[in-house]
Amino acid sequence: MHVTFSEDELAFRDEVRAFFRNEIPEDIARKQRQNVPLEREDHIRFQKALFSKGWAGYNWPIEYGGTGWTIAQKYIFGTEMADANSPNIIPFGLGMVGPIIYTFGNEAQKLRFLPDILESNVWWCQGYSEPGSGSDLASLKTRADLEGDHYVVNGTKTWTTLGQHADWIFCLVRTSSDVARRQEGISFLLIDMQTPGVTVTPILTIEGDHEINEVHFDDVQVPVENLVGEEGKGWTYGKVLLQHERTGTAGVASTNYRLKKLRAQAARSVRGAAPLVNDRNFMRKLAATEVELKALEFTELRTLAAVASGKAPGPESSILKLKGTELQQATDALYMEAAGYYALPYVPDQYVLDFPEDARVGEGAETTSSLRYFNFRKASIYGGSNEIQKNIIAKHVLGL
Amino acid sequence: MDFSLTEVQSMLAESAEKFIANDYDFDTRQTIAASEQGYSSSVWRTFAELGWTAIPFSEADGGFDGGPIESMLMMQQFGRGLIVEPYLANIVLAGGVLRRIANESQKAKWMQPLIAGELQTALAFAEPQSRYDLANIETTAVADADGWVINGHKSVVCNGGHAGLLIIPARTSGDSTSATGITLFAVEGMADGVTRRSYRTVDAHQAAEIRLENVRADGGALLGDVNKAYATLDAVIDEATLAVCAEAVGIMQVMTEKTVEYSKNRVQFGVPIGSFQALQHRMVDMLTACEQSYSLLIWASMANADQSDEAKKSISALKYQVGTAGQKVGQEAVQLHGAMGVCWDTDIAHYFKRLTAIGQMFGNADWHLDKLAA
Structure with a gap:
């Protein structure tokens, strides 16, 4: 057992570090530094830069155009990406539907969809939850009725993140109600958002942003070749995907970066006043969060090592989701605490590129701290609420 | 970065696991603990025969050159078996001092008998x-x-x-x-x-x-x-801290396993109590606490084996985690065992006591958190 990096791993780290320092388009890096929200095209340009480097499929096997990296390489990549304050990789294509298609899709689907996912030519979104089906996902009612060579889809999906940008949506739909278990009548369908009958309506989240949507399907015709795997097996595929999603949502590297930044920020004195590091209560909370995060980092590495030795990410990935989101939220709360009064101003319009510093309310990202705190309450709710994760662990890990 | 054990390391862990399974069940442990001496001379001789008392010493001194990884593997098993033999006092603490600073004649006089299992220290x-x-x-x-x-x-x-x-x-x-x-x-x-x-x-x-x-x-x-002598003392106590944390992780894992098992068998209101969601979620919290503690244990053990920059810090992080998680897991295991959990004849009660004792040793959770907060 060794925690230190080998020579090869150190060389790889230098290469990744140089990439993130030099190859992120300058205006995007500036937006990141100034806490300016990214546009659709910014995300695409960033992901295309990754593709050009051959790193878009950071998590994919080599045969589908992925990197085939070791765990240590993936760990280094994730850490360097976060430490460079780089944009996130939008997960729906590269992290979610891509792996589903190369695992369960047929050859035609792989040829048709995977290259555009890798190259970020197509923006995907996820259609799981419905207005009446949240934690009880298997109760979903969106129907896909087979009529000749196409399905006719009717229903509503909700909480669709960045659905307003999406070209395609992957959905869990009900193809049969005549089944012993509700889970058996569910299928996994790929739907072009341009198809007549698809409409997207925005939902504003607590902090006032447009991040999520409702997607309505009104007699939408979907060719049968867009069915992934077997009809009625969608629940199984979807579950695998959720396990991938949960591994991804731990967000260890990015929380780690944010905690490091917060520690540095706490050492700064504002106008000669005593810095926050002198506040023992605050520093103890910060240190406790750092310890838990370090533990989660190694829980994640152990999970990845198990995956690398041939196991699928199992129900243990629920622990990553649980703790990862708790720690994201704990970190958000610490940032808000650190901002003091400057957590109060609601001034989202000052987070535009090159907003004059002397006109800004609060320093740096202070006034975004509370917005993020509010927004990220979502983390313990999405991807299966944390209570659902506990149910999963109780049933599938503890055998209760 | 590498998470795999060497063949020798795997064999060590297996030999300890086998010893506990075959020769050190809870009743045996209780009989030994209740004896006049408080530990078994014959078990201690077995430890020496199996080479366990020689693990951290150098090959030149007749040892195995074992480090933090070997110590972690052994102590985790000693935790699972709730071993009362004084391995920590002899091999980790006193042995840790002797192998660092004893001269040749002192080694011959005290360290060799210690390794041979003939001298208590x-x-x-x-x-x-x-x-x-x-x-x-x-x-x-x-x-x-x-x-x-x-x-x-x-x-x-x-x-x-x-x-x-x-x-x-x-x-x-x-x-x-x-x-x-x-x-x-x-x-x-x-x-x-x-x-x-x-x-x-x-x-x-x-x-x-x-x-x-x-x-x-x-x-x-x-x-x-x-x-x-301060640097020697400090280094030895660091090793001992790592060692008891490994023991604590072994204990927490057993307590969680036993609690889950108990909840599947204990019937109240006509159903196993493990079917109640309120209890299920608490056992999930216990499991999570165990997994997180184990993760820090392997990080700290590797960081100290590799002598990385974070070696010292990792020990405080681990001891803080083991202190807080241990208290949670211990108290919950007792609570979920109901009145059985507070009976002398229930093994869980004795695991709880050892886990609690470890929390008090070599700096408690607060003491280590203060170091990390500085």
């Missing part, structure tokens, strides 16, 4: 006023024409009552909390002026209050350099 690092500060030493050693004269009070000395050899840190210069000015002496347990009050601790281990009144130490009793 103790490191008397704590005093009534010192709490967790290793530099806080009021015991004095004053030089005269024939060597040194030692006076002081050492508290809760693990294995202190049985030890034929006591290692005594004493102040030879500086004020009573100064890190410089501490010197280590090897003192025979039966030496003139040594008074020992032996007792059991709550976890069925044993310890002693040791008073030293004009105890004479000659030149041969001086371990290492005069005034410069």
